[in-house]
Amino acid sequence: MSPYLICADGDEMITFVEQVFGGKLQRRFNRPDGSLMHAEVRIDDSILMIGGGATSAQQVAPHIHVYVPDACEVFDRAVAAGATIVQEPQRKRDDDDLRGGVQDASGTTWWIASQ
Template structure:
């Protein structure tokens, strides 16, 4: 156990600055069984910071109402069933970037979707 980080948090977490942070949280919950761990709002009620657990990782999300702007990012996520997770992501409002497929010498079945803040999620199963 480390005293310098929250219990069960990884040492590295992606931090996404999202103009549509609420939609992204809902998307992560619906598409990837994400669990909202913490949320901090600004005095006006808008999201300042949130943390969503997906399996053994934590995705940190900042609301886009500061000088930091929403920027497209790519996040790679291993799941038990890439086809199912891809379908759930589309049902949750994502846009398909690439249908799940195996390419070249890669053992992974991988597909890509884009969420409401233009983050591209690469969903894979080895």
């Protein structure tokens, strides 16, 4: 299963994923005007699909949960890349995971966690 994000600015999302999660662009398809139609970015062993710009699909505000080796380090990279803090990394009493949340410029909320 691969998440598919519809973004007003797909190029901005690709840059964010590259900077924060070390994502690597695998495939990109442009419209005739050169704007992004579809892209696939690899994060570790997963593919994130990104659709951009003018499309009949409505952009929604998804939430994506990502496990990483160091949640604080990735959280800090996300903030440095321009994300807004939703929740500082913390551990809840009933959950051993360290988890924080950020929202990127397209409105996607990323829950960044380490077990």
